[in-house]
Amino acid sequence: MTMLTATLLFNLVLWSIALACHARLQSGWQRRRSWFPSRSAQQSMQAGRALLPATGLILSILLAGSEGVVGWVASASLGGVLVAVTDAWRAPPRAETRHPSRRLSGQG
Amino acid sequence: MAFSSYYLPRLLIASLLAYPAGLVVATFLPHLLHMPRPDSFFVAQVGAVIVVPATVLTIFGTRSLLGGLLAAVAVIAATMLIALPLAAFGPQ
Amino acid sequence: MTATHKQSVPSLRMRMGWLHAWVGFIAGLLLVCIFVTGTMSVFDTEITHWMQPETPSAQPGIPSAEALDRAAAAVTEQEGKKNRIFLSLPSDRDPLLHVTYMDHDVFRSENFHPQTGQTVPLRETAGGLFFFSFHYTLYMGRMFGVILVQVLAVGMLVTLGSGVIIHLKALLPNLVAFRPQSSSPRPWIDAHVIAAVLFLPFMFMIAYTGVLIHANRFFPNTAIERPNRDGPGRNGHHHASPLPPLAPLLADAAETFGADRLGFIQFSPKTVTVVRADNSRIGISRDHIDYDRTTGERIGLVSKNSPAARTSQFLGGLHMARWAPVPVRWFYFISGCAGYVMFATGLVMFLIKRRRTATQKNSLPMEIAEGLALGTVLGMPLACTGVLWMNRLLPADLPSRVTVEGSTLFVLWGALTVHALGRAFGRRVMKGWIEQSSLLSLLLCLLPVLDLATRWKWIAGQDQTVYAAVDLTSVVLGLIALRLSVVLRRRTNATTSLPEASFSKEIVS
Structure with a gap:
């Protein structure tokens, strides 16, 4: 396995986690599911969605140069599709009211 | 949303101006650059290719036609400023 | 500017929505074909290899x-x-x-x-190079064809720019939102937005570098x-x-x-x-x-x-992907598929919206648009699959193989477009979608069978990687086409009671 392939796979994992966190931080996502993250979980997810891709980018540049950056961007797209399809497949939409204690701070 | 009297003329004006705008950049930018002809042509192409769709979007996006034209000139100037450093640095 | 005039001017979002819809639809009809063949060109050498099963x-x-x-x-x-x-x-x-x-x-x-x-x-x-040539010339010559493709790519850049402006508010919140179970047209919109937004860097890059590679034809004063x-x-x-x-x-x-x-x-x-x-x-x-x-x-x-x-060199290489090792090549392939999905869903949504808002429900332009959309969205992949089938069905020593293989694409594409237009004029365009998607799934799923049947005498001692990859990809795409035909059939059956069952009524239900 070349360094570029390794960074691709690694970035795919990081982006998938980051975008999964991003999805769960959206009020739209939470309205349709019965799982509500606690405030500390929200904070770690907020940190994760920024830090994980940043880590991936730094590693990509260090390990695979400009090819790594191309791979990093491509991984974001594929990671997003994986998260979207997995979410759609795992939990079909449910019309459910949002728990009052789980409102996102940024959304007032 | 149907073909209204607003959209189609505006699109025609934007389309008719976009290509000449790109052509102007492609023609005059090489004269401003002191570098081999292939390189200066490439830098001009980089700018001109951005200018064409950007002009359409700008002219179509602004409320008044005059405002659109002025904004398009600003976009062209900005594009040239962005395109020039590309020639100066490039990916090493 | 008077207050009355200000009120009569549509909002920025409306203006961009109109631009996005019309430029996207007109350019999209051919960009779908460019994306299909471009996606195949990512593996052009491998497709040529597949089309020459004698290769030791x-x-x-x-x-x-x-x-x-x-x-x-x-x-x-x-x-x-x-x-x-x-x-x-x-x-x-x-x-x-x-x-x-x-x-x-x-x-x-x-x-x-x-x-x-x-x-x-x-x-x-004709090999994989045939799809590559079609991708950037549409087989209309290396001057006119290339310039036409460049104009379409500029149309794509305009469509992408206007699309970003109209989706700006929901861009980040709905980044990975896909709701296939929601009522139509939500799944179409989600698929369109996911394909466009998640692959936005790729879309901008591929359209921009596509114009830039042959920019000396678009701007002849920069030709050397x-x-x-x-x-x-x-x-x-x-x-x-x-x-x-x-x-x-x-x-x-x-x-x-x-x-x-x-x-x-x-x-x-x-x-x-x-x-x-x-x-x-x-x-x-x-x-x-x-x-x-x-x-x-x-x-x-x-x-x-x-x-x-x-x-x-960098920008040209980024578009051509010749540098890319196999995993990155697959990323390019998937991104190309996303481009196809973006345009296909965009064309469908355009038609749904026009059907809803049109004053005359079955006007001739509407039927032509529906027929052309079907003829390109499913007709082009079908015609490309037809070339692969023809490659294996023609005698290996036929002198005019290259011409026949190439002609197959255009003959099939033309026939399928005529079929689509016929269905649209008969107000049974959904039936056309079901028929063409079923045929596509059949041809793609049976491609491995054809491969094995016509490669049998050389199979011993051959490296199977390329053949297996082409065959498996074909089956996966065939299953997706099958799923599409099943979904469309189910929705059509649910709306057969509707009078004057039209494309939008069938698909929206």
């Missing part, structure tokens, strides 16, 4: 002196009477040695085993006259001197470029040129070493290293 296994690397001597003899034989000749060196993707020359505007090849030097008789085929490397003997009027032994030249070039970084050899009356492979780095540098044709002595390394040249 061979180890890539510097070819033996014996193989090079035989190839040189073939080059000498073709020189003087042909336009251009070059010798493709073995690579990981294509392990054979090819002497390629132009014969009446058609590329033909003589193929040699890189170790033994034996001639490898392969069937003539290329020096005639062949000199006066280009059309065979000049008697070229005999070729020097090629093996020492390649050994010398390998020291500069690396043994696995040798691309191809070009010949002119005075020089022999070894060109660096495009898979060396992202930028297609075309660095080359010239050798004296008489003595075989090295004349020098030619390399363009100015910042602008490197930027140009």
Whole structure:
């Protein structure tokens, strides 16, 4: 396995986690599911969605140069599709009211 | 949303101006650059290719036609400023 | 500006929505086809390999002196009477040695085993290059066709720009929101937005670099006259001197470029040129070493290293993906598929919206638009699959194979568009979608069967990777087409009670 392939796979994992966190931080996502993250979980997810891709980018540049950056961007797209399809497949939409204690701070 | 009297003329004006705008950049930018002809042509192409769709979007996006034209000139100037450093640095 | 005038001007979002819809639809009808063939071109060498099932296994690397001597003899034989000749060196993707020359505007090849030097008789085929040529010329000529594709790519940039503006508010919150169970048209919108937004960097890059690669045709005042490397003997009027032994030249070039970084050899009356492979780095540098044709002595390394040249090489390489190893190539393939999904869903949504808002429900333009959308969205993939089928069904020694294979695409595409228009005029366009998606799934799912049935006598000792990859991809795409046909059939059945069952009524339900 070349360094570029390794960074691709690694970035795919990081982006998938980051975008999964991003999805769960959206009020739209939470309205349709019965799982509500606690405030500390929200904070770690907020940190994760920024830090994980940043880590991936730094590693990509260090390990695979400009090819790594191309791979990093491509991984974001594929990671997003994986998260979207997995979410759609795992939990079909449910019309459910949002728990009052789980409102996102940024959304007032 | 149907073909209204607003959209189609505006699109025609934007389309008719976009290509000449790109052509102007492609023609005059090489004269401003002191570098081999292939390189200066490439830098001009980089700018001109951005200018064409950007002009359409700008002219179509602004409320008044005059405002659109002025904004398009600003976009062209900005594009040239962005395109020039590309020639100066490039990916090493 | 008066207050009344301000009120009469539509909002920015409305203006951009109109631009996005109309430019997207008109350009999208052909961009779908460009994306389908472009996506296939990512694996053009592999598709050519699949279309020549006689291809034996061979180890890539510097070819033996014996193989090079035989190839040189073939080059000498073709020189003087042909336009251009070059010798493709073995690579990981294509392990054979090819002497390629132009014969009446058609590329033909003589193929040699890189170790033994034996001639490898392969069937003539349009190959993956056919899809590649269609992708950037639409087979309308290297001037008009390329410029038309560039105009469409500019249309794509306009569509992407306006799309970003109209989706700006929901861009980040709905980044990964896909709700297939919601009522229509939500799943179509989600699929469209996911394909466009998640792959936005790719879409901008591919459209922009696509125009830039041939920008000297779009802006002819920036065209540079290329020096005639062949000199006066280009059309065979000049008697070229005999070729020097090629093996020492390649050994010398390998020291500069690396043994696995040798691309191809070009010949002119005075020089022999070894060109660096495009898979060396992202930028297609075309660095080359010239050798004296008489003595075989090295004349020098030619390399363009100015910042602008490197930027140009980088942007061209980013589009062409020749640098990409297999995993990255798959990313390009998936991104190409996303482009197809973006345009296909965009065309469908455009039609749904026009159906809803049209004053006259079954107007002629509407029916033509529905027919053309079906004829491109499903007709083009079907026609491409038809080329693969035709490749294996035609006799291997048929002299006009290349022409027949190429014609298959256009004949099938035309027939399917006529079928689609017929269904649209008969107000049964959904039936057309079901029929074409069912046919597509059938052809794609049965492709591995056809492959095994027609490759059986060469299968022993062959490397199965390429064949397995093409066959498996075909089955996966076939299953997706099958799923589409099942979903459409189910929705149509649910709305058959509706009077005047139209495209939008069927699909919206």
